[in-house]
Structure formats: C-alpha cells, structure tokens
Amino acid sequence: MAYASKKEEEGGLSSYYNNKTTIIQEARVFNESPISPRKCRALLTRIVYLLYIGESLSSQEATTLFFGTTKLFQHKDSALRQMVYLAIKELATTAEDVIMVTSSIMKDMQPNSEVIYRPNAIRALCRIIDPSMAQGVERFFKAAIVDRTPSISSAALVSSYHLYPHAKDVVKRWVNEAQEAVNAKSSPSFFGGSSGGYLNFGSSGASSSGYQPIPSTSYIAQYHALGLLYLIRKQDRMAVTKMIQQLGGGKSGAGTTLKNPMALCMLIRYAAKIVDEDPNVQRQILDLLDGWLRHKSDMVNLEAARAMCEMKSVPSAQLSKAISVLQLFLSSPKPVLKFAAARTLASLALTHPSSVATCNVDLENLIADPNRSVATYAITTLLKTGNEASVDRLMKQITGFMSEISDEFKVIIVDAIRSLCLKFPTKHVSMLSFLAGVLRDEGGYDFKRAVVEAMFDMIKYIADCKEQALSHLCEFIEDCEFTKLSVRILHLLGMEGPGSPQPTKYIRFIYNRVVLENATVRAAAVSSLAKFGVNAIDVGLRRSIGVLLNRCLDDVDDEVRDRAAMYLKVMKERPLADVYIKEESVFSLAALESKLVAYISDPVAVSQPFDTTSIPKVSRAQLAAESVRQSTLDTIAIPVARADPTPPPPTAADTQSAYLQQLAEVPELTEYGPVLNSSAKPAQLTESETEYQVTCVKHIFKEHIVFQFNVTNTLPDTILEQVSVIMQPQADCGLTEDFIIPVPALTTSTSPGIVYVSFSRDNPEEYATGSFQSTLKFVSKELDPSTGEPEDEGYEDEYQLEDVELAVGGDYIIPSYASFSSEWDRLRTGASSTETFSLTAMESIEAACDSIIEILNMEPLGGTETPTSPSVHTLQLSGLVNGGGGKVLVRCRMTYTKGEGVTLELGVRAEQERACALVVSAVSG
C-alpha cells in the first residue's frame, strides 16, 4: 500500500484513505441517535469515494452498508439526504434486496415536496426498482416528466431512459409526456449571469426549507426527451422521419423548437441514420443539414458537417459548404475545434481528396500546432490532398520540426512520405534527400525500419533514384546498430548491386561488414558478395570476389565459413550457380509453412525426409506482389466513426490454413489424413440476394473428397433445423457417398453454418471428376418475436442449389512456377503426350488462352498468357498435380484462322503418366 501511505504523509487527508474494513466498522454511526448529519454525510462520501478510487465491495458488504444508509431516511437534513441518494445509486449495483427502499424513495418523489433532493430521488429510483413495479410508479413519472422545473423533468427523463430496456411496455406509454417535454415552449426566466449564481448558491444550498433552484438556461430536458422518444420509436422509421420533419423546423431549420444544441446533434444523427437506410429522403435531409451548418452553436455546425462528410454520394456543392464550415474551425484558437475539424477532414480526404484540397493553406498552418494530434491529422491530410507543386514546400516544413517529435509520430510521417513518393515519382530527389537526412538522425528501430523500407520501395518503383538510394543505404550500414536492418540492406545490395554501372563501389561497403560486424551480418555479407561474384559482368571483378570469399574461409563463425565455402564451389560450376544464386523462383512461403507444420505434427511422416516437390513455387515478382504492404497512410488517422478498416483479403495460403483448422475440428474427418488440396475460393451456389446463401469448398484427401457447404440463413425471425445438403452424382463418377454432417440449428446470428458431405474415391489413383446436383434440405421454424424461442411446428423445405463441379483445374492441379525451357527439356524422358484439338467456338487466340488457363488452373509462364500475334501463339503452363502426381508442363501451340476458329496442339510433359492423361482429359472434356 505504498500508494496510500504516501498520501497519508500529506496530513489531514488520511481519513479519506483508510481501507474498507474501517469504513464498514464506522458505519455504526448510521445507527446512532440522534443522527449527526455532518458525520453521516462524511462517511457516505467516503463510501462513494472508496468505489471511485477502485475498491470493490462484496455483495454482503454492500448490502450491509446499503441498509445502513436507509436508516438516514428518518432525518430531514437535505445535505445528508442528497448524499444518501448518491450512495444508494452507487451501492445498488452490488447490494441485494435493494427493492426494499422503494417506498421511502417514492415518498421523496411526491410532487408537493419542494426539496433539493427530489431529482436525486427520481434518478436513484430506476436503480433499485424491479421492472415489474414500473407500473406502480407510472403516475409519478408522468407528472415529473412534464414538471416545470427543468432539473426534475430531466431527472425523470433520464430515469425513464435507464428503465426503458427493462420495462419497455410501461415506458412506451409515457411518449406523450416526453413529446411535451421536447416542445417545452415556456422559456425559463433568464438567469442573470454566472457571477450572480456564484454569490447566491451558498445560501440556497444551505437552507433546505426555502430551496430555490437556479433555473437552467440550457434547455437540456429537450435532449433527454428527444433521446427517450427516439428510443421508443426507433423501430418505426416513418415515425422517426416524421419526428425529424416536425422538430427540424422547416427548410432552413430556423423554425425549430429545439433550443438545446445537444438535442439538435441527436436529431442530426437520427437524420443521418434515416438517409443511410433510405437514400430517397437524402435531398430533404440535406436541406435541413444545410440550415444547421449556419446554426449559432459550433456543436451543431460540427455535427451537421460531419454527417454530410460521412454520407454517401453527397453533391459536391453541398459538400463544399460543409468543408468551408470545417475550414473556419481550422483557424479557431480553440484546440477542440481544430481537432474536430482536422479529424473530419482527414477522413474525408480518403474519399474526396480534391474537395479537401481547398483547406490546404489552413492545414499547413496547423503542421506546427502544439497539439500533436491536430498536427498529425493536418499532415496526413495534406499528404493525401497535396499536389506536385506543394510537395517541396511541405517537405521543407516537415524537415523543420522532425527533431521535435516522438518516434511513433515520425513513423507516421515517413510512411506518408513513402506513399507520396510513389504518387509523384518526379519529386524523388527532394524526398530521397529528406529520407537520407532523417536516417542520420537519432531514432529507434521502428523509425529506422520505416525509413529503410521507404527507401526500398523507392528503389523498387523509381528506377532513377536507385543508385542514389543504394549509396545512402551503404552509408547507413557503415554505422547501423540494428542487425536486422543491416541484413536486409545487404540482401538488397546483393540483388541490385551487380546490375548497376559501378558494382565495385558497393563491394567495399559489403566487405567492411565482413571485417567489422557480428556473425549474422557477416553471413549476410558473404551471401551478398557471392551474388556479385556470379552476376557481375566484369571477369576481373569476379576473380576479386573469389579472393575476398577465400579470406572468409578463416572466419571464426561456422555459418560464415560454410557459406563462403559453398559459394566458392558454386561460383566455379555454372549449373550450380543457376540453381542456387540465379534461381528466380522461391517456394510459396505460406504453403511451405503449412506443409512443414503438418509434417512435424504427423509422427508417421517423420520417418521419411520432407518432400518439397508438392509445394507450389512462385516467382520473385509474385512474392513481391503478394507481400506488398498496404500504405499506412490510408489506415491511420481515420476517425473511428466507421467500423474498423476491413482487413486485407486473406491470401490463398491463409484461407488454406483456416480450412485446415476447421477440418481438424471435425472428428469424423481426422482419420482421412492430410488435405491434398482445398479450393482456392468458395464457389457460389446461390444468387447473392436469396434468403439462404450457400457456398461450396472442396477438400481433396488421399482417399476421400469432402464438400464443405457454408450455409447462411438471412431471415432474422426464422430458424433452420437439421440443415443438410443432398448431393447426387450425375453419372458414374467413381465416388461413393460416405456420410453427411448436418447443422442441427441455424439462425442469422449463428450463420454461416457448415455442412460436410464426404465421398470415398473408389480408386485413389484415378482423378474422379463430374458434376453433382445439390439440394439444400432443412426444417424451417418461425421464431416467436417476443421470446426468441422457436415455435414447435415447422415445415420441411428444400432449396435447389446450382450444380457443384468437380473439375481438373482447381481441384487436382494447382499453379506452380518453373523455368519452362529447362524443365521442358528435363521432362523429355518422362511421360508425355501430344493431341490436336480444333476449337471452332473460339473467336480469338486470346479467348482460347484465357479458357485454357481457367480450365487447367495452371501458371502461365514468361508472359505467354497475353498473345502478341493474332494468328499464331504458344502458351506455356506449369503446375503441380496434388496427391504426389508431381510436376506437369503444358505447351499449347495455337493457330487461328477466321471461320475455322482456333486449332490447338496440346503438348503435355509430366513426371507421371496419369498426370499427363489428366490434363488431356480436362481439355478434351
């Protein structure tokens, strides 16, 4: 309790920090006679405070204290009674049997009691009352809601608001009173200034008998009444629309009876919701919003402007009005206004950068704003809206204050600049010098990584700055404390360096690493050197690299020695170099990972070496495309009014491993062994707007095929029971149905449910294909709207789905990268077949290419998927046949003559005969 003891040193305050045991003991003071109001109030304060600094009471302790406080209802002191109500409110959540004090509280709610604590009593009542008793208090509430005193009316409305979810039917009947409170026209007499209040309140508070409330000038009861009205009517869109029209005050919004700005804000939100659901009323609502943009309260202006900015398809004339309101806020001296405006504009800039551009001058002034959030929003907005001409000026301004800000803020800016470089490649000179400058500054790993990655992107996409950027990076690794970054930069130098005009200048930097750095960096440097040794054009240079690598053979670290030795050997033998250094394809990392995981978890497989042939390969270009990072600029600083930004679509490998997890949860399928292939994306079996939506994913096992049907029920008040899918194979297809795993019950909230249908492959050596007539079968039951329970009676129903196809491409063959000419030569001795087809229906070579790629689902190589000549073309394809079928290559030679269509000579070479036959059957089928 160091925290508490420290506080006690401050003296005189210790009484507030004693623990709850003391307080519970001291609760005796409630039973004393006569009651001492001062002492009791002090103790009540301490009880409430105990809860506010994070202590929690057990249910029994709370109950004891709660009933202790109820004794104080005997005393008339208003200062005490007000505190009693606060304590009751705070204790009611944990104490038991709180309902017992209802009658005491009701006594204080009587309309004739002119006491300061009457609103407190009303607000406390909703905490202790049982919903079934709501009927009993109805009379009081109806009277209180329309009471002339705003505080009583507000308290009653707030209390009803809390009560509504528990006693809907009763509270609904108070709608007329709430309506009256919204329209309250009688303006409370204006109270003269706050200084008068300051002098008055002491006397008014102290004398309980002559309590004279200071009337509120805020009309806040309208806000509460409107909230309650909406809560009651929110299911009824017509009623809400009518309410907006009534309270909106005509076209300009001037005639409204709502005087409270918060109430108007709520009205704006309801209006925006209506437009979202029913775009037909947009024009009408926009007129109202337009009027509210000119309201005298900033709060209402902001809410209206934001509603317009977030609305879909707002005419640009209207939008520019909203933007100009926000623009005014930007130059306000109040940080809150600047923040609100900058935040709204930053999110608007994502969708309408050109409209926001009008605020650029004001935003630039905010870059140096003392409130960093405002500055961040300003910069990110500017970087999105900025045009080419303003970039230089912007960069200069940013450079000015880079040193003053924290690392995480710098990362945001560097990311923003990165996407700006890619947008305006011609500005790369100033941006690169900026990045080089900040790279020299002090900074943590995350910041440096952001800068280095920004430079990587520039090297990749902007050819002009490659050399400059590389030399900046070389300088950076001379004095880089982060091993990870050094390794990445060395790898990049190895990739990019040998092709540059002066490869020698990088060698010095790389070899310095070999001399000066730790083992990890040395190993990376050796690999990098080897790439120069193989890829450099200059023979002399290659010889020098050999000398350098020879020196590395004496390194103290074995990894470095091993690499050096290997590369020395590889450099001498050209074919090895082609495989190990020049190889353009890499394993698909996600597939490799999931196969390795499966390999390790399967005890049987461990006895054999890991088989890499079944893993698809991708070229480096594909890998880069896959791992392209989303620009952070688009994801930061979006006002969170929207839901979280949608996650990037999962890659094929991600979905595969997600399927694996789902399948692993089904006990019937565990003995099938590893999945050989799952469909890349689910096939839609229904129209997207039907009431039941079904998609299908096919999983191929060694001896089985499992169809996974994802069934979605979109009817909110219906439950589907015993959902299954009946599949009928069309012809003799070599498959036998094993079983169906139905979904026992499916509602909208549990959708999608998964139905599995399993088939055995009669002969696992054969590739069974065919199409299946499928029918969704279920028992449909209606849900009782009040209880949510399904009714007893249901009816059986069927729903015809589209046919499920089991085809060669996509189910048996998966794309895989290979270098075609060498592989084609290598497979000369393997299985091969050549067939000629006449495709009369094809209207061009291009169409033929597309359909062949689609049918076979193989990887087109070397850009052969886009024919250059309209009459003759050769398409090269590569793939893997799953289930150990091995590699398969296809060469399609095509000619096109008008009138006769496309003539196709299909050459197939594969590691196995059956793979060859499979491909031919797919095309002929």
Add this chain to the structure above:
Amino acid sequence: MNLSLFTVSAFLILDSEGHRVLAKYYHPKSHPNASEANKHLNTLKDQRAFEKGLWAKTKKPGGDIILYDSQLAVYRHSLDLILYIVGSPAENEIMLHGALTALCDAVHLLLRNQVEKRVVLENLDLVLLCLDETIDDGIIVETDSTTIASRVSRPKADTTEIVINEQTIMSAYQTVRDKVQQKIQQL
C-alpha cells in the same frame, strides 16, 4: 454513430504524478450494446494502465483534446490536477468539451476557484455530488454550470462558529484578488 444518450464513458481526476484522485467509469446496464461497450476498461488493471498512458500524453497543458487508445478524451489542467472526460471516439468533441467545461466551472464555483488536490480531497462531498449532477451513468444531465453548482447542497456545520484564521483570510484575499483581476482584464 452513437444514437443513444450515453455519451461519457469515464470521468477522471489525476494528480501531477499521474495518480488517480478520482475515477468514475460508466458501464451503464441499459446501454443498447451493453456487453460490447462494457468490455473496455472494465478491470482496475486496464483502467490504471489507461490512466497512466493518458496522463503521460497530456501532462503538458495546452492540448485540451486527444485521441488515446481509441478513446476520445477532453481534459483541462487546474493547478496540480488534470480533469478528464472520456468518450467514444465517434462522439462530438464539442459536446464532450461542453460537459467538461460545465463540470469544471461548477467545481470551481463550489471550491471557490481553488481546484487543487488538497481542496478537492477536503471537499469530496461537493465534488462527488457535482459529478452526479452533471453526469448520470454516462448521460449528460446538465450543462449549465451555475445550475449544477446550485444543485449541490453544502453540509450544515454542527456548530455555527465562523472560523477566522490565517487560511480563511488568505483564501478570502485570494478570491477578492482574482475577482478584481478578472474585472480589470475585462476593461
């Protein structure tokens, strides 16, 4: 978009070290999506971590508003204390700020412009009632600071003696000085 009246998710007073002087987190049971809204900042540990981080970002005066840990917080410095109102990030900033201003002004009225840690702790009853009159379980009840202050009752002293000592005279002097200063500035 928040279509309910539940606007405020917490009211905090932190001291110059970032320690909690007073913290009230609102987890209203009748909130439309109660289960979801109440998950956040529900345990003392989470709350303390949140307060610590928030304090570190806001200890320098002059910002008034920040988006921290996906919560929108408006704050105001007062001598050795910082008063915060925390709300959902989609909330209208000016609305939250209005609530904070009303609450701060009312507390200033009640504590005679001496809103500092010692005075707050000595007059906790006033501060707690003042908070209750401004925010009821996340709903803003009143935004007129004079009304709020007038609705807070003061304890009646058991003895009616008026204590005159160095401290009360000093505070009287200070109040007068502040008032005069204000008037002069207005001229």
